[in-house]
Amino acid sequence: MFTQQLVNGLMLGSVYALIGIGYTLVFGVLRMLNLAHAYIFTSAPFITFALIGASVSPMLALFLGVVGAAFLGVLLYLVAFKPIPPEHALGGFVASLSFGIIIQVVIVNFYGSQPKKFPTILNLPDFNLGNVILSGVQIGSLCISASLMIGLLYLIKSTRFGRNIRAIAQNQMAASLLGVAVPAAVLLVFFMSSALAGLAGLMVAMRFESIGAFMGDMYAIKALAIIIIGGLGDVRGAVFAGLLLGVCEVMFQAYAPPGWSEAFIWLFLIGVFLVRPEGIFGVGIKTREI
Amino acid sequence: MNQKRLFLAGLVLGFTAVIQPVLAQQSIKIGVNVERTGVASSYGTHMLIAAQIALDEVNRAGGVNGAQIEFVIEDNRSSPEQAVIATRNIDRLGVAAMLGPIQTSQCRTAFPAANRAGLVSISPGSAAPGLTAQNRPWTFRIAAIDSLIVEEVISGLKRNNPNVKTVAIAVDTRDAYNQFLVKTVAPAAIEKSGLTILNKDQLVEMAPDTTDFSVFITKLKAMNPDVVLLGAGFDPAHGFLREANRQRFNVPMFAGQGYITTSMATAANDLQLWAGQPFDPESPEANVKKFVAEFKTRVEKELPGQYVSPTYIDASAYESIHVLADAMRASKITPSTDPKLAREQIRSYLASLKGYQGLGNVINMNQEGDTVKTTMVYRVRAGKWVKQ
Amino acid sequence: MDILLSEPVQALVAINVLLTLSLLFPFAAGVWSLGLPGFMAVGAYLSTWLTMQMGWQVGPAIAVAGLAGAASTIPFALLTLRIRDIYLAIATLAAAELIVLFFSHFKPTGAVMGMTGMPYLEVHWLLILATGCVVASSLLYNSRFGKVLVAAGSDPMVAACHGLNMPTFQFASLAIGGLLAGMAGACFAHYYSFISPGNFGFHRTTDILMFLVVGGLTPLGAVLGAMILTTIPQVITSLEKWAPAMYGCIVLLMAVFRPAGLLPKNQLVKIFVTKKSDKNKSRRHLVSKDA
Numbered sequence: 014m015f016t017q018q019l020v021n022g023l024m025l026g027s028v029y030a031l032i033g034i035g036y037t038l039v040f041g042v043l044r045m046l047n048l049a050h051a052y053i054f055t056s057a058p059f060i061t062f063a064l065i066g067a068s069v070s071p072m073l074a075l076f077l078g079v080v081g082a083a084f085l086g087v088l089l090y091l092v093a094f095k096p097i098p099p100e101h102a103l104g105g106f107v108a109s110l111s112f113g114i115i116i117q118v119v120i121v122n123f124y125g126s127q128p129k130k131f132p133t134i135l136n137l138p139d140f141n142l143g144n145v146i147l148s149g150v151q152i153g154s155l156c157i158s159a160s161l162m163i164g165l166l167y168l169i170k171s172t173r174f175g176r177n178i179r180a181i182a183q184n185q186m187a188a189s190l191l192g193v194a195v196p197a198a199v200l201l202v203f204f205m206s207s208a209l210a211g212l213a214g215l216m217v218a219m220r221f222e223s224i225g226a227f228m229g230d231m232y233a234i235k236a237l238a239i240i241i242i243g244g245l246g247d248v249r250g251a252v253f254a255g256l257l258l259g260v261c262e263v264m265f266q267a268y269a270p271p272g273w274s275e276a277f278i279w280l281f282l283i284g285v286f287l288v289r290p291e292g293i294f295g296v297g298i299k300t301r302e303i
Numbered sequence: 304m305n306q307k308r309l310f311l312a313g314l315v316l317g318f319t320a321v322i323q324p325v326l327a328q329q330s331i332k333i334g335v336n337v338e339r340t341g342v343a344s345s346y347g348t349h350m351l352i353a354a355q356i357a358l359d360e361v362n363r364a365g366g367v368n369g370a371q372i373e374f375v376i377e378d379n380r381s382s383p384e385q386a387v388i389a390t391r392n393i394d395r396l397g398v399a400a401m402l403g404p405i406q407t408s409q410c411r412t413a414f415p416a417a418n419r420a421g422l423v424s425i426s427p428g429s430a431a432p433g434l435t436a437q438n439r440p441w442t443f444r445i446a447a448i449d450s451l452i453v454e455e456v457i458s459g460l461k462r463n464n465p466n467v468k469t470v471a472i473a474v475d476t477r478d479a480y481n482q483f484l485v486k487t488v489a490p491a492a493i494e495k496s497g498l499t500i501l502n503k504d505q506l507v508e509m510a511p512d513t514t515d516f517s518v519f520i521t522k523l524k525a526m527n528p529d530v531v532l533l534g535a536g537f538d539p540a541h542g543f544l545r546e547a548n549r550q551r552f553n554v555p556m557f558a559g560q561g562y563i564t565t566s567m568a569t570a571a572n573d574l575q576l577w578a579g580q581p582f583d584p585e586s587p588e589a590n591v592k593k594f595v596a597e598f599k600t601r602v603e604k605e606l607p608g609q610y611v612s613p614t615y616i617d618a619s620a621y622e623s624i625h626v627l628a629d630a631m632r633a634s635k636i637t638p639s640t641d642p643k644l645a646r647e648q649i650r651s652y653l654a655s656l657k658g659y660q661g662l663g664n665v666i667n668m669n670q671e672g673d674t675v676k677t678t679m680v681y682r683v684r685a686g687k688w689v690k691q
Numbered sequence: 692m693d694i695l696l697s698e699p700v701q702a703l704v705a706i707n708v709l710l711t712l713s714l715l716f717p718f719a720a721g722v723w724s725l726g727l728p729g730f731m732a733v734g735a736y737l738s739t740w741l742t743m744q745m746g747w748q749v750g751p752a753i754a755v756a757g758l759a760g761a762a763s764t765i766p767f768a769l770l771t772l773r774i775r776d777i778y779l780a781i782a783t784l785a786a787a788e789l790i791v792l793f794f795s796h797f798k799p800t801g802a803v804m805g806m807t808g809m810p811y812l813e814v815h816w817l818l819i820l821a822t823g824c825v826v827a828s829s830l831l832y833n834s835r836f837g838k839v840l841v842a843a844g845s846d847p848m849v850a851a852c853h854g855l856n857m858p859t860f861q862f863a864s865l866a867i868g869g870l871l872a873g874m875a876g877a878c879f880a881h882y883y884s885f886i887s888p889g890n891f892g893f894h895r896t897t898d899i900l901m902f903l904v905v906g907g908l909t910p911l912g913a914v915l916g917a918m919i920l921t922t923i924p925q926v927i928t929s930l931e932k933w934a935p936a937m938y939g940c941i942v943l944l945m946a947v948f949r950p951a952g953l954l955p956k957n958q959l960v961k962i963f964v965t966k967k968s969d970k971n972k973s974r975r976h977l978v979s980k981d982a
Binding site: 339340341344348377378380383384385387388390391392395408411412415416419437476477478479482483 | 697698699700702703795796802803804805807808811883884885887888889890924925928931932934935
């Protein structure tokens with residue numbers, strides 16, 4: 014039973030982590046929060062759903078769902094973030110939020126506001142280990158998420174591109190002077206972060222076999238909290254905090270009195286802040302100097 | 304010759320252009336305060352179609368006292384604040400009555416406003432306790448009363464499973480409807496039928512944004528109940544049922560309103576899920592068959608890919624329009640009737656509505672402004688709702 | 692223009708103006724507080740309890756609700772001592788969520804089922820209150836106190852070097868925000884005759900934030916943003932199901948083309964500054980403030 018919860022928690026946590034990595038990467042290079050992220054998460058399963066409906070092969074539809082989300086992210090950057098100067102972070106919030114709302118309205122107008130059944134694409138068997146039932150989709154998602162997270166951490170830490178992103182996150186002007194192609198890097202970051210969000214959305218869709226125009230809302234606000242806890246700008250933070258909090262949420266739901274599972278994430282966040290204001294792995298924003 | 308024809312054509316066009324607005328004024332208006340956009344837009348768009356079917360039927364049959372009726376549609380955007388704005392807009396246009404809103408959260412703000420304005424209103428969907436009682440005398444509901452439905456559902460469940468004795472309850476922490484259902488309405492009905500609630504003080508509470516229900520299924524399993532009362536919101540219920548299937552948690556379950564949809568049955572699959580509603584889309588009665596067929600045609604045309612069989616909300620909306628038409632006929636209301644007078648006459652007609660033949664059901668209005676209808680009990684069998 | 696005569700629209704504009712002003716003061720002072728729904732909820736529930744259980748008149752209930760709103764900013768103020776900017780925004784959001792969660796489980800106020808039956812508040816009172824707050828806010832903003840507040844927001848380091856006690860001003864800005872939000876909550880409760888935790892969700896924050904950003908970080912900007920964005924949805928209803936998308940487009944365009952808002956601070960100053968400043972316009976910084 015505990016193992017079951019642990020696996021469920023890791024699954025939830027890896028979804029949060031993938032979404033959180035996207036937020037954190039964008040924040041690192043732009044110093045703005047992308048409030049359309051949750052809607053890009055939602056758009057991928059619908060793109061896949063639409064393609065399957067148009068008789069596209071399911072595997073190709075999955076791939077195109079992720080790619081579609083990625084390009085949507087690039088469009089978002091070009092329309093909502095690029096035109097806004099960095100000192101107007103609030104403008105970026107509102108612009109991205111509006112973009113996200115437009116995406117949601119489009120989905121609602123074509124598919125309605127109720128959840129729809131997402132077709133079973135991969136007929137993976139369940140694994141029975143004693144009284145623990147692990148769905149094949151769950152295991153597959155965990156494997157993919159794990160490899161992605163490891164891959165991304167490696168990318169950020171050891172590749173040139175990763176160094177570029179970190180350089181931009183630390184000091185954009187200096188990075189640009191030192192030869193980093195900032196605009197291209199930022200575009201690529203948006204592409205990657207949106208692809209991750211799209212992938213997370215598809216994993217959720219396949220796990221629960223359900224998609225809805227409002228499915229992103231519940232993940233969005235939690236993922237936001239999680240990356241703050243992990244520290245904005247740091248991928249390790251998003252991964253760590255995401256997994257930790259996913260597991261905690263499930264544990265609280267299982268063992269704590271009702272209402273606490275909703276409250277704990279906020280309490281934890283405030284607690285972390287009082288102790289370590291920049292978040293666990295935070296970089297980039299200093300604490301108050303006065 | 305051409306000039307003359309042109310002149311005549313111009314005259315006719317001009318005449319019709321003038322006549323149209325004059326003719327248009329000669330119709331009786333009914334306001335529709337509906338969730339056309341926002342989180343409840345699926346309910347709203349489907350309900351509108353159902354109401355439109357009734358409207359067209361009335362108009363085709365000659366209208367009311369020689370005049371056609373038309374809708375004034377206001378989108379309340381699934382927002383309580385907007386619902387009040389919509390009510391006022393509708394009121395200002397001198398409508399004879401208002402249909403909607405559907406959802407409780409919109410009714411909670413719109414109904415007091417309608418009552419203050421003396422605008423007779425009917426909600427086809429809200430089940431909020433005391434909604435109409437608190438907003439007398441102008442507001443009504445042609446929807447469904449929970450306490451009656453739950454009693455019938457439990458009876459049906461017991462008939463099919465005579466040996467059940469215990470009930471475990473799971474509920475959404477933030478869903479007002481389900482909280483009231485499991486804490487107030489259902490316990491009375493459950494105890495009345497001789498069953499015992501295992502976890503009355505320790506309800507299995509599920510956060511509304513739960514995506515993973517395995518925890519709760521496990522908790523329920525541990526209590527070893529014979530029956531489960533599922534007080535989950537519409538969306539989470541799907542997840543709960545799927546998880547119950549996965550964990551092969553095969554006890555009979557029952558729930559409140561709004562569950563009788565195709566998607567819920569699919570999610571329930573082989574589980575024995577029970578629910579009730581005052582409408583049976585598969586009723587053999589002629590008017591029901593006609594309505595269901597017409598509903599399907601129109602939904603497939605106007606909302607492609609979103610067809611689901613009509614729910615009690617759609618049926619109630621259809622019935623409400625016909626009831627309003629009858630009220631207007633009986634009170635000899637015409638487009639030139641003063642709206643205030645028209646509303647008062649409709650109100651008194653509704654208040655004393657008895658034995659009205661609806662869609663496969665008989666409607667009686669009670670003192671609080673709620674309609675009492677017979678309940679149809681359903682259970683899921685192999686992924687489909689089957690009437691019992 | 693019939694829209695402007697519509698009482699519920701006027702009421703909503705009034706409430707939104709109050710809420711936007713309540714967000715303005717902290718933000719102008721550099722405190723990114725998103726605690727708005729929490730303070731609003733406190734004001735709404737407290738005023739309802741006062742009018743329904745204690746038999747108070749609506750007026751005094753609103754006043755007390757405002758004070759309660761201001762008082763509930765104290766824990767938030769403590770947060771500002773440690774954190775800034777986005778971190779503070781999310782932390783205050785968390786704290787507000789906790790307040791609303793509390794009300795979701797608090798049985799005496801109906802928990803999730805909410806409370807109804809409050810005495811009705813006429814629209815003209817709402818308008819009077821809103822106008823009064825706009826006037827007061829403008830006076831405050833343009834007073835010495837207000838200028839200090841804005842200075843603190845623009846560059847806390849410099850302000851501190853001038854001998855200003857930063858925490859005091861930041862607490863004050865939060866308290867003013869809490870006062871306005873508390874009153875707005877009380878007005879909301881008594882105009883709509885029904886409140887439940889669902890009215891105080893994150894969507895409230897995002898809506899008001901949009902008004903503030905589109906309008907600009909000044910009192911008149913806040914009012915303008917609230918008025919325009921509250922009335923736009925009322926006039927685009929002919930688009931039916933595409934109306935919300937149009938609203939999104941309008942806000943997007945406004946945020947992109949005028950990210951500082953319609954009436955940002957120093958707007959009037961800009962008009963009078965000579966052409967010398969145009970040379971500086973082309974210098975687009977890529978660097979953010981900390982380096």
